[in-house]
Amino acid sequence: MPLKTHLAEEPVINMMPLIDIVFWLLVYFLLGTKFNEMERQIELKVPQVAEAGALTAAPERKVVNVYRDGTLTLDKQVVSLGQLRSRLASARGQYQDLGVLVRGDSVSEFQRVADVLNTCKQAGIQELGIAVLPLPEK
16 A cells, blocks of 8 residues: 655645736726716717607508409509509608508409419518408407
């Protein structure tokens, strides 16, 4: 059986990396405070407003009506599917998040409503809605 002839050394924690990190954090925060202080010393009065909001209001949703005889209207003007696509595409060019609400007559062919929805998609409209009324309670 081997015998120990010397005493075991106790482990030592190396403090050098910790001191380096604390030093760099100290330098970082001292410089950051200096820049913030210099920014406050600029002689500039920023205008104040009562309410912060968008400069222009978002346009209202476009409404497409599909009548029972198949007639389409956009903004109360009769249009064809081709005209609908071009007008919606030009309106979307002015405002990217333009929304369209499709209102179809309850007794009209659903195919015509589906054609309108497809035309809206081709024009690049992302926000589509279909108007419906809830059933009356009995």
